[in-house]
Amino acid sequence: MSTAVTDVVVTETHVMPEEHYLNADHSLKSWLLTQDHKRIAILYMLTITFFFFVGGIMASLVRLELLTPAGDLLESDTYNKAFTMHGVMMIFFFLIPSVPATLGNFLIPMMIGAKDLAFPKINLLSWYIFVVGACFGLAAMITGGVDTGWTFYAPLSTTYSNTNVILTAVGILIAGFASIFTGLNFIVTIHKMRAPGQTWFRLPLFVWAHYAASIIMVLGTPVIAITLILVALERGFHIGIFDPRLGGDPILFQHMFWFYSHPAVYIMILPGMGVISEVVTTFSHKRIFGYKAIAFSSVAIAVFGFLVWAHHMFIAGISMYAALIFSLISFLVAIPSAIKVFNWSATLYKGSVRWNTPMLYAFGFIGLFTIGGLTGLFLAALGLDVHLTETYFIVAHFHYVMVGGMVLAYLCGIHHWWPKMTGRLYPELPAKLSALLVFVGFNLTFMPQFILGYLGMPRRYHSYPPEWQVLNVLSTAGASILAIGFLLPMLYLVWSLKYGQVAGPNPWESTGLEWETSSPPPSHNFHETPVVTSEPYNYGEKEGEV
Amino acid sequence: MMFSKYLPFFPDQASTIAWQVDALYLFLVAITIFFTGLVAAMVLTFSIKYRKEKNPIATQIEGSVPLEIMWSVIPLGIAMVIYVWAAILYFNMERAPKQAMEIYVVGKQWMWKVQHPSGPREINQLHIPVDQNVRLTMISQDVLHSFSIPEFRVKHEVLPGRYTQLWFNANKTGTYHLFCTQYCGTKHSGMIGEIIVMEPAMYQAWLSGGSGEGSLASNGEKLFTSLGCVTCHSGQSGARGPNLAGAFGNPVKLADGRTVVADENYVRESILNPQAKIVAGFGPIMPTFTGQINEESLIQLVAYVKSLQAEKQTTTGAVAGSTTNPNPEPKQGKPTK
């Protein structure tokens, strides 16, 4: 393979392959009964895009309400339902499946040179389960909504709320099984289906990241399932687990909820990190800096991520000594993330860097994730968390990681692999513009929220003291820019399906196995089973250490 | 530290702990700016300097163990500094000083009810004297709430079923925000109020202008009689229940061999769920009072049991406006189950 980068994209003209997974069969039935991981990925993509926009509408309602200090646009109950449904939709029906169920599904078999996932039928089943769960969530919303906050804290959720708690919980519970099946499928596939020569240390980091995330999905999701079942039982039969008036303990709920929901943020972010590793190497045409450090840091995050849950409860009356330990481990879990950020940055050093759209998103990810991670330290710091927890600082931190990190990584990956999935290139200019809008809009939305948080503005407030209006107006203004940034890709990506330039098998000149086959790939991925003979990111001869 | 009226960056510093929290915050802000700047500088300089037009052929570099070690160990070191600093601050915030005036707070959907030991009650307002340690003993009547005063940089959850505590020392007179920060249902954002910090003399005046309902402990004493507690807890030898005088704040030997310290939560549990912990030498004959006493009355009973202490000992509280004595034992910390 040559080290020189030539501008294949513009100079060569490609033709679409004659047969590929998209045109193999056009009937609706062939889509709904498909066992092709690539088609299932597309099904997932359409589904979660829908939920992203449902969640987005809820977010818009929240931001519009907060334009003025008085709670004047929505009723209190409506407002509470809006932020609850925003959280539920975005977390359970968009972020958790986002990268794994779409890009992971599409790419893992291709990256390891396999024909499909280990259990194609279970893969299809997982999509159906997800849709059923999501429909429950949607039904809960349409028939009146739920107002407990996405955290479902007891005893509000078990005893006091008279909204659709059980219906929503059932939806999340069902969708959880989809997540478990996907995780299982990935783990088995990565263990068993690697092409000849594809050793563990020749796996792309995207695969490592998904492996780590899958472990969390399989181990963590049952706990949220049990927790939600207990909430439903408590609501229905007053069994006395969480409600102190029945002899239960509301803090127990928090322990159980966060035992899943903290690691769940790693289910969301790890696959995104995998995307970034692929994109940064491709667009700097260079080996990844510190392959093993990045690979093992994913595993470290997955393991230590299970041991920090009580950092959400420092002021909830847990023992001070428990708080000491949870704070310490929370600081430790930040280190693997720091390692990744430094390694990505170092990968650019002496690279041959192209500023294509996916790379812009990757830059955005690195910057925003760094801020998200560092502001996590504020919250892991016991004495500071007391002031910051339950305020807009939490909201801002969380969105820096989940939107600035994860959603950017998702968009980054969608743009990066769009030519592979569809065979077409999107137009660069609007794509770059939307990346810029997302970056600017995002910062304008959430930077003021850090300040609001330090000022003490509580989260989930329908009205607020007038002296905080300017910051809230800034935030809402940013959100409108962000919304345009998110809508724009919908337009030009759909446009490109028909009018986009034909991409050819490897428009970015990447070394990944998935780029060796045609775009879009044939139904069975590879015409011949590939044989792997070198490490990933083999963009040329090694020239040793710096 | 109000930067401007329209674009403030810091809430007022109105408690002794506030500047300490701000100092740690500013340190972390500096760290954040430094590392974000460093990463941004790396990403931007590399990707501009080595852009494809300038550097058509990448130099393939495997990695570097010394660098990996460096960027693991340095962040770890900084993280540990923050950890220890913040942990010390947290311990100072969580452990109330021995000498503190005690005020009781009951949270319910969607209001704060406050009881001062000497009698006055207020709703969604809390009057306190300046430069004085104040300890709040708080409980919720329904869902979770959280008592937050941003200008003091303190906050604690208010739980149903058990007391939690929060302390502060306001060092600047004025009126400050009180927020419920734990989402608690429909009117969560209406569960707000004011903290009014007054000169001690003004505070005394405010106290004496109160409703004249009698002190918490004396109200508790009335309940103690009317509910029939006194029949068993007469304090005489041979009474069916233990003598409660002097019990508070001291270790209690239980029938199952354990020893627990009689704090607010213990007294509360003894009233609502007497069978949970049986005092050694007594039978499980105390009836439960669950459902018969509301949280405010429970607080009065607890205050009364606490005050029984005072009759035994002659130390007078050095704390203005407090009829109950500070705990004789250096019992610290928030109550835990």
Ligand SMILES: [Cu+2]
């Ligand atoms: Cu967490």
Ligand SMILES: [Cu+2]
């Ligand atoms: Cu509340």
